[in-house]
Amino acid sequence: MIFSYNQLFEFTKGILMQIGCPEKDALLAADVLLSADLRGVDSHGVARLSGYVRLWEKGRINPIPQIKIVHETPSTAVVDGDGGLGLVVAPYAMQVAIDKAKNAGTGWVSVKHSNHYGIAGYHAMMALEHDMIGISLTNASPLVSPTFSKERLLGTNPISVAIPADKQPPFVADMATTTAANGKLEILQRKNLDAPLGWVQDKEGHPTADSNGVKKGGALLPLGGDREHGSHKGYALGAIVDIFSAVLSGANYGPWVPPFVAFLDPDPNPVGEGIGHFFGAMRVDAFRPADEFKSHMDNWIERFRKAETTPGHEKVIIPGDPERELEAERKKSGIPLLAPVVEDLKNLGERFGVSFS
């Protein structure tokens, strides 16, 4: 089933206003949430809307947060999200990073007391129009086991870096620090297919091809998959994201990060407030003239794009290419949603008196 962007946007905005968000925040949050659907990260888009509503019902999301800077230096700040939607807190904090960069060359903002913030790439890309490099990190519910750990201690802790070019579209990396994102497992689960080894371990800590392994008490694996293929590196990357997002800001880290699903309660003895994010903005002309930088980025991108390929592949992909192409297509032709998601949204609409169809 295909829905237009505008239809999903109005619906999302309507629901968020019904749970008490001011219109301005509802507009922004809908824009962030739906950028995931446009860019093909369907697991992080409108499919999560009822999850956010359930967190609000539990009192775990504050629809009218007083987001504020609680500490700062010329190039840094800590932002307290006051329990607001990450979809609103994150753009606020990224804007602080951008404003800092205007004066100090770079800006770096660590955020506490927030919630899930949609796709990492949205916030990193905010820097592009200012001729800045944008960086966006967040921690998340513990679903990932470090190398040699049976316990789940980290989230999928994504890293996004957006870098402007001139004639070429920007370079936009946006990746979980796991071998595969949870959304890819969900696709296999629906089709009743196995997962490649290296994605999941079972409850006992053994590698497994069971795509339901995480639901059965297992864990996602860090990028690399196993020690021989460098999973200690994926683990280190996820750990760095966790520390920058939460130990720097005063949010919860590691196994203490509150779960996204409302049916699991947060740890009764938290080590911080809410979940954490980390944002960076670097003015490219804090290093060299922006036109010089961007023309070399064009050269970088063109050289990589035209590289000779391995057998069976047509081109070398520049990070951000597939998402940008999908975004153009879905803006025009609409966003496909799965039947259970449509059902879920219809129920949500009926409950809050917001029409969905």
Next chain:
Amino acid sequence: MIFSYNQLFEFTKGILMQIGCPEKDALLAADVLLSADLRGVDSHGVARLSGYVRLWEKGRINPIPQIKIVHETPSTAVVDGDGGLGLVVAPYAMQVAIDKAKNAGTGWVSVKHSNHYGIAGYHAMMALEHDMIGISLTNASPLVSPTFSKERLLGTNPISVAIPADKQPPFVADMATTTAANGKLEILQRKNLDAPLGWVQDKEGHPTADSNGVKKGGALLPLGGDREHGSHKGYALGAIVDIFSAVLSGANYGPWVPPFVAFLDPDPNPVGEGIGHFFGAMRVDAFRPADEFKSHMDNWIERFRKAETTPGHEKVIIPGDPERELEAERKKSGIPLLAPVVEDLKNLGERFGVSFS
């Protein structure tokens, strides 16, 4: 064969002074180079000394560089290494980042016209004694093929992040953005063993278990190993390191990075100067009080270290643990060198009149 740290240090310093380095620079470079041997990254230590000398013979290393800041803002700088040893240029640039952080909260330095800088971790760890987080990136000779590329377009482009703790030793990640570092392949080559699939592709771009595959015109693979296991993420990470190190500074990037081996000439049409590095320093008290941060880092480290393990493993390792343990041991018991390395160093000593034994 085992050699004391002091013996190798005096020898290295002596050779570097013979090629014209001022004593102060020779002392620093020897310290950086040998930190690799102490920490078990044997491929990046004294075994490379004769490689640096061969580059000097070709006029590709300037022993008396005028290293200087060529552009700056409150939190950023570009450093021109003037063709000096990366072993000397990198600590200079990291110190600039640390000094910037003292005033602006953070400091970020991109470096051009440099050479190989030893292990990334040395420079990142310079931040620790200042209660700062240190970051160190560098590009390197193109030996790595991006996902779907037959061509080698990236170096092993490492990422190091050093984070201070209180009672616990610091968290120090130091990793190539490939599945495996070249040094690990060399170990397999000497033993005539195959490499695991996912480390190397052959000249035609097919996965191969041939541990000599790179020497035969193949390539190292980005962390992840293949698309199914997330090699596009390792490729993106290596690309980010390349862009921060070289496109920001004006160094050579991608396939234009000058090779470390002196028998291969640099590209006759360079896109920049020398190789590039990128350094960051963030004062932890630019975010929250340092004692608070460090005590939470202790808690983070202790929680991960005591996690329940997968079958057959004794403990979850904190990044930096193995290197620190080896460093303590090798400082006491000496540094083992392979016979061909010893032979090479003896020849170097005879040629320059510096005693080795």
